[in-house]
Amino acid sequence: MDKLNLAIVGATGMVGRTFLTVLEEMNLPLGNLVLLASERSAGQKVLFQGNEIKVEELTEGSFDRERFQYALFSAGGSISGIYAPVATRNGITVIDNSSQWRMHEEVPLVIPEINRKAIGEHLLISNPNCSTIQSVLPLKVIHDLYQVERVAYTTYQAVSGSGQKGVEDLLGTREGKAPSFYPKIISDNCLPQIDVFLEDGYTKEEQKMIEETRKILDNEKMKVTATCVRVPVLNGHSVAMNVTCKREIDYEELARALASAEGILYYETDYPTARDAAGQDQVLVGRLRKDESLHNSLHLWCVADNVRKGAASNAVQILKSIWEERR
Numbered sequence: 040m041d042k043l044n045l046a047i048v049g050a051t052g053m054v055g056r057t058f059l060t061v062l063e064e065m066n067l068p069l070g071n072l073v074l075l076a077s078e079r080s081a082g083q084k085v086l087f088q089g090n091e092i093k094v095e096e097l098t099e100g101s102f103d104r105e106r107f108q109y110a111l112f113s114a115g116g117s118i119s120g121i122y123a124p125v126a127t128r129n130g131i132t133v134i135d136n137s138s139q140w141r142m143h144e145e146v147p148l149v150i151p152e153i154n155r156k157a158i159g160e161h162l163l164i165s166n167p168n169c170s171t172i173q174s175v176l177p178l179k180v181i182h183d184l185y186q187v188e189r190v191a192y193t194t195y196q197a198v199s200g201s202g203q204k205g206v207e208d209l210l211g212t213r214e215g216k217a218p219s220f221y222p223k224i225i226s227d228n229c230l231p232q233i234d235v236f237l238e239d240g241y242t243k244e245e246q247k248m249i250e251e252t253r254k255i256l257d258n259e260k261m262k263v264t265a266t267c268v269r270v271p272v273l274n275g276h277s278v279a280m281n282v283t284c285k286r287e288i289d290y291e292e293l294a295r296a297l298a299s300a301e302g303i304l305y306y307e308t309d310y311p312t313a314r315d316a317a318g319q320d321q322v323l324v325g326r327l328r329k330d331e332s333l334h335n336s337l338h339l340w341c342v343a344d345n346v347r348k349g350a351a352s353n354a355v356q357i358l359k360s361i362w363e364e365r366r
């Protein structure tokens with residue numbers, strides 16, 4: 040097969056539209072491109088590489104292997120829960136951006152720079168959570184050198200991570216309107232709540248970071264904790280990481296390893312901000328320093344474009360890997 044026939048589920052959303060941008064940039068040999076969304080957007084026309092493509096309503100009948108053999112899903116967990124199995128039953132390879140299948144033991148959770156081999160022959164592959172992707176990239180470099188024993192994440196997550204509704208709420212509350220999506224006013228504020236609270240007092244976003252880190256690094260025993268905070272930034276997540284290792288850290292060696300790692304842009308002197316990450320697919324890492332309060336411990340800061348590397352670009356990179364392996 041010399042053409043990649045592809046469907047995008049959730050094509051009109053924030054991640055869905057970014058899939059199109061990234062696909063254009065990566066120049067994959069696309070054949071059919073089928074755009075699927077809810078009945079609200081059916082009939083809308085989307086411009087891709089100079090051609091107008093009509094958005095179709097997602098139904099069970101959408102998954103016809105004669106039309107496409109690959110699908111990128113980004114329409115939320117409940118849609119993935121219903122339709123990803125329909126697609127795979129029909130022999131279509133699905134890369135799912137929602138949290139629905141990430142912790143399923145038969146579904147690989149993939150960051151291509153780290154574990155592209157886990158894809159194997161699977162028909163359903165999950166894209167990790169946005170803040171997990173950008174954090175685990177540098178964490179893996181540290182882990183390979185000094186064996187991570189514990190990591191504590193504190194995140195500063197942009198409203199684009201909640202899709203269109205998050206962006207509209209920030210813009211609205213900046214103008215003095217009442218919150219339309221978040222539980223409290225997000226403008227000029229920080230909300231230590233992302234997703235719902237669980238019985239143990241953590242939020243679901245924090246639980247995702249903890250469980251997904253262990254799954255990607257294939258290390259059930261790693262001590263991981265997180266506090267996830269929504270901040271009034273339009274796009275780009277930031278994460279402060281405090282890491283304790285089993286072995287003694289050589290900071291010059293670590294800086295060299297970070298500077299040469301695939302997918303990372305290392306800032307030796309200056310520090311990166313969320314704005315620097317906009318439009319990039321690399322994770323920007325800086326402020327590496329010794330934590331003087333704990334043995335074998337360090338601090339690190341990382342930023343990434345959550346809609347690109349945290350979602351669309353990572354998924355398209357998985358697609359590219361599969362296409363190169365299987366065609």
Ligand SMILES: NC(=O)c1ccc[n+]([C@@H]2O[C@H](COP(=O)([O-])OP(=O)(O)OC[C@H]3O[C@@H](n4cnc5c(N)ncnc54)[C@H](OP(=O)(O)O)[C@@H]3O)[C@@H](O)[C@H]2O)c1
Nearest residue numbers: 049051052053054076077080114115137200202203345350
């Ligand atoms: N934004 C991020 O940074 C980010 C990062 C990682 C993961 N994610 C995940 O990616 C997914 C989408 O996020 P987003 O930010 O792109 O959200 P969004 O901007 O709200 O877009 C949602 C998309 O899903 C479609 N959709 C909703 N209900 C549907 C239905 N019943 N049938 C078919 N399509 C339906 C929407 O179509 P209509 O236009 O027709 O409503 C739209 O295309 C979520 O699972 C989210 O957790 C997002």
